[in-house]
Amino acid sequence: MPSALLPIIAWDYQFAPNAQKSRNYLYITHTPFKICEQPFLLPRPALLSLGITYRRVPVLSIGKDVFCDNASFLDAMQELLEREGEGRALKRGGAxxxxxxxxxxxxxxxxxxxxxxxxxxxxxxxxxxxxxxxxxxxxxxxxxxxxxxxxxxxxxxxxxxxxxxxxxxxxxxxxxxxxxxxxxxxxxxxxxxxxxxxxxxxxxxxxxxxxxxxxxxxxxDAIQKDQFLSTEEATMQIQGSEYACPEVGIDGTDPLQFKGGEEVSVEMTDATPGHHPQEGKLLGLSASRIVLQLETGIRLHFPRIGYAVKRAG
Known part of the structure; x- marks a missing residue:
C-alpha cells in the first residue's frame, strides 16, 4: 500500500524483542519501511556516524526524525497515520x-x-x-x-x-x-x-x-526480503530527507527549567549511570518527549518516562 509518509528505517536486528514490537506496528498498519541491520553486539558504526551514542535497539527514523525508544516512535506514528486519515492508525483505548x-x-x-x-x-x-x-x-x-x-x-x-x-x-x-x-x-x-x-x-x-x-x-527471513539497506544507502537516505514531525517546543512549567538550545545529556534511568549517554542541543521538552538536535542535523526523540536529562559537562 502506498504511503505519504517520509521514508522509515528500522536500525535494528530482527531477533531483538523491542525491534519486533515496532515492526509489529509497521506490518499490521501496512506501513512500508526499510531495515539497516545493526550488529548484535557493540559497536554500531552506522549509528555512531550519525552522532547517535544511545545503545539500545530499535532506533527508528521517519525522515530526519530519529526515535530512540518504541514509546516515542509509536506515539509519533499514531499521530502521523491519524493525520493521514486513511484508517491505518490502530484504534486507541482508555487502558x-x-x-x-x-x-x-x-x-x-x-x-x-x-x-x-x-x-x-x-x-x-x-x-x-x-x-x-x-x-x-x-x-x-x-x-x-x-x-x-x-x-x-x-x-x-x-x-x-x-x-x-x-x-x-x-x-x-x-x-x-x-x-x-x-x-x-x-x-x-x-x-x-x-x-x-x-x-x-x-x-x-x-x-x-x-x-x-x-x-x-x-x-x-521471508518477511525481511528486499527490505535491507546498506549503511551507506541508509545514511544517504536519512541525511537527504526532511523532518517528519512538528516541533514540540519547550515547556516552561517543566520542573527541569531548561531552555531551548542548552547542551544536555540524556541517559536511561534503568542502566548504570554514565552508560552510553546521548548528548545534543535541547530542541524540545514536553510532558511526553525530549528532543535533541545533533550536529549531524538529526533530531533525536526520547520519551520522558525512563530517561533522565541533565546539562552536559
Missing part, C-alpha cells in the same frame, strides 16, 4: 497505557526463560549494564522458574485480555494499540525463542494466545 505497562513487565519476566545456550559470555558482558540477569553465574538455573512466571502471564492474557468470544484481538476482530503493547514479548517468547515447544505452552493450553500471535506476521 492502552496499562497494557503497555503489562507488556514491559512481561519483558523482564521473559528474560529468565531465554535458553542459556543463546546467552554467550560475550552477550552477557555486553548486556551487563542493561540486563544484569544475563551476567548472573546461575543464569542457566533460572529458566524453569522463568517459564513458570511466564505461564502465569499467559494465563492472564488467555483468560482476561482475550476472554471475549470474537477475537483474535483484545476486544474483538480489530487490532488496537492494546494488542500492540501487550503481545510483543508473548509472541517473541512463543515464536522466536521456541517457548511454544515447552510443555504447557502449546495451542491446547493457550488457544487464544496462539491465535492472537498468529494474527500478526511472523518474524522470519
Amino acid at each position: 492502552d497505557r496499562a497494557f503497555e505497562a503489562w507488556g514491559y513487565r512481561s519483558f523482564w519476566v521473559a528474560l529468565a526463560s531465554v535458553p542459556a545456550g543463546l546467552v554467550s559470555k560475550e552477550l552477557g558482558e555486553d548486556r551487563r549494564e542493561l540486563f544484569p540477569i544475563f551476567a548472573r553465574p546461575d543464569f542457566a538455573t533460572l529458566r524453569q522458574n522463568g517459564l513458570s512466571e511466564l505461564r502465569s502471564m499467559f494465563e492472564t492474557a488467555e483468560k482476561e485480555f482475550l476472554s471475549g468470544e470474537e477475537g483474535p484481538f483484545i476486544g474483538g476482530t480489530k487490532c488496537g494499540m492494546a494488542d500492540l503493547h501487550a503481545i510483543w514479548m508473548v509472541k517473541w517468547a512463543l515464536q522466536t525463542i521456541g517457548v511454544a515447544k515447552e510443555p504447557g505452552f502449546g495451542k491446547e493450553a493457550f488457544p487464544k494466545v496462539h491465535a492472537w500471535c498468529d494474527a500478526f506476521p511472523a518474524h522470519d
Whole structure:
C-alpha cells in the first residue's frame, strides 16, 4: 500500500524483542519501511556516524526524525497515520497505557526463560549494564522458574485480555494499540525463542494466545526480503530527507527549567549511570518527549518516562 509518509528505517536486528514490537506496528498498519541491520553486539558504526551514542535497539527514523525508544516512535506514528486519515492508525483505548505497562513487565519476566545456550559470555558482558540477569553465574538455573512466571502471564492474557468470544484481538476482530503493547514479548517468547515447544505452552493450553500471535506476521527471513539497506544507502537516505514531525517546543512549567538550545545529556534511568549517554542541543521538552538536535542535523526523540536529562559537562 502506498504511503505519504517520509521514508522509515528500522536500525535494528530482527531477533531483538523491542525491534519486533515496532515492526509489529509497521506490518499490521501496512506501513512500508526499510531495515539497516545493526550488529548484535557493540559497536554500531552506522549509528555512531550519525552522532547517535544511545545503545539500545530499535532506533527508528521517519525522515530526519530519529526515535530512540518504541514509546516515542509509536506515539509519533499514531499521530502521523491519524493525520493521514486513511484508517491505518490502530484504534486507541482508555487502558492502552496499562497494557503497555503489562507488556514491559512481561519483558523482564521473559528474560529468565531465554535458553542459556543463546546467552554467550560475550552477550552477557555486553548486556551487563542493561540486563544484569544475563551476567548472573546461575543464569542457566533460572529458566524453569522463568517459564513458570511466564505461564502465569499467559494465563492472564488467555483468560482476561482475550476472554471475549470474537477475537483474535483484545476486544474483538480489530487490532488496537492494546494488542500492540501487550503481545510483543508473548509472541517473541512463543515464536522466536521456541517457548511454544515447552510443555504447557502449546495451542491446547493457550488457544487464544496462539491465535492472537498468529494474527500478526511472523518474524522470519521471508518477511525481511528486499527490505535491507546498506549503511551507506541508509545514511544517504536519512541525511537527504526532511523532518517528519512538528516541533514540540519547550515547556516552561517543566520542573527541569531548561531552555531551548542548552547542551544536555540524556541517559536511561534503568542502566548504570554514565552508560552510553546521548548528548545534543535541547530542541524540545514536553510532558511526553525530549528532543535533541545533533550536529549531524538529526533530531533525536526520547520519551520522558525512563530517561533522565541533565546539562552536559
